[in-house]
Amino acid sequence: MSVSRLVNVKQMVDKARMGKYAIAHINTNNLEWVKSILDAAQSTNSPIIIGVSEGAVKYQCGFKNVVDMVNNVMEFMNITVPVALHLDHGSYDGAIKALEAGFSSVMFDGSHYPFDENVKKTKEIIELAKKYNASVEAEVGSIGGEEDGVIGEGELANVEECKVMSTLGIEMLAAGIGNIHGIYPQNWKGLNFKVLENIACSTNSIPLVLHGGTGIPEDQIKKAISLGISKINVNTECQLAFASATRKYIEDKEDLNTAKKGFDPRKLLKPGAEAIKKTIIEKMTLFGSLGKA
Numbered sequence: 692m693s694v695s696r697l698v699n700v701k702q703m704v705d706k707a708r709m710g711k712y713a714i715a716h717i718n719t720n721n722l723e724w725v726k727s728i729l730d731a732a733q734s735t736n737s738p739i740i741i742g743v744s745e746g747a748v749k750y751q752c753g754f755k756n757v758v759d760m761v762n763n764v765m766e767f768m769n770i771t772v773p774v775a776l777h778l779d780h781g782s783y784d785g786a787i788k789a790l791e792a793g794f795s796s797v798m799f800d801g802s803h804y805p806f807d808e809n810v811k812k813t814k815e816i817i818e819l820a821k822k823y824n825a826s827v828e829a830e831v832g833s834i835g836g837e838e839d840g841v842i843g844e845g846e847l848a849n850v851e852e853c854k855v856m857s858t859l860g861i862e863m864l865a866a867g868i869g870n871i872h873g874i875y876p877q878n879w880k881g882l883n884f885k886v887l888e889n890i891a892c893s894t895n896s897i898p899l900v901l902h903g904g905t906g907i908p909e910d911q912i913k914k915a916i917s918l919g920i921s922k923i924n925v926n927t928e929c930q931l932a933f934a935s936a937t938r939k940y941i942e943d944k945e946d947l948n949t950a951k952k953g954f955d956p957r958k959l960l961k962p963g964a965e966a967i968k969k970t971i972i973e974k975m976t977l978f979g980s981l982g983k984a
């Protein structure tokens with residue numbers, strides 16, 4: 692078995708925090724995603740974090756398959772920029788399995804546990820991650836914002852809890868500042884910069900993570916980065932770009948063009964894969980990580 696080409700996130704997020712830009716964390720779903728993510732990063736000389744949820748791990752036939760696939764594709768494509776393979780919103784057991792399989796970074800999301808238990812479990816994951824030279828992202832509990840059954844504000848983290856969590860030895864901290872996964876509702880109030888400022892002041896310059904990167908206005912992304920956000924997670928936006936390009940291919944009846952073999956999956960999936968790459972490059976341009984490899 693060949694040596695892993697993956698790196699942990701420490702150096703890339705620390706440099707980003709100091710240089711006031713953010714590293715793109717792009718969730719992957721399959722081989723097309725892996726190729727598009729790596730292509731986007733290499734062609735722009737940018738460091739990249741490939742995020743995988745436990746659901747996407749299962750879909751891709753397990754942790755080992757994901758690790759091997761990313762390493763093999765990196766070797767095949769001659770990827771030289773720093774690439775981290777990161778478990779997104781990992782459970783305690785999932786984080787252990789990911790580390791054992793060769794993920795170079797894990798998020799242990801203990802935000803739904805009582806805070807003491809979240810701290811205890813996060814410490815255990817940190818100890819294990821050290822053995823593998825892997826990095827750890829933690830998340831603190833949050834206060835939901837709901838109005839008339841519609842979540843208009845997203846969650847806001849408890850600053851004191853962020854402070855404690857930041858001292859445990861994690862490489863980065865995810866904390867709710869009004870962000871939400873998926874498409875933002877019409878009545879969304881935007882990111883809460885007061886909370887972000889308070890978290891940044893209390894957590895000794897630890898790189899902060901912004902989840903729910905899809906659909907946040909550009910000025911808010913830039914302001915969040917200026918206040919300490921060093922990693923931004925994007926998933927839905929790539930899925931929408933992929934679906935829309937694939938829809939166009941089908942609506943244009945390209946798949947029915949038998950002379951061109953438009954039904955060949957390598958052709959059918961190509962516009963979607965190109966749309967993912969384009970979206971990622973747009974994100975990295977906005978986050979300021981181009982050329983920072």
Ligand code: 13P
Pocket residue numbers: 718742779780871872873874901902903904905924925926927928
């Ligand atoms: P979006 O799907 O909203 O981009 O969020 C992705 C994310 O935060 C993954 O952890």
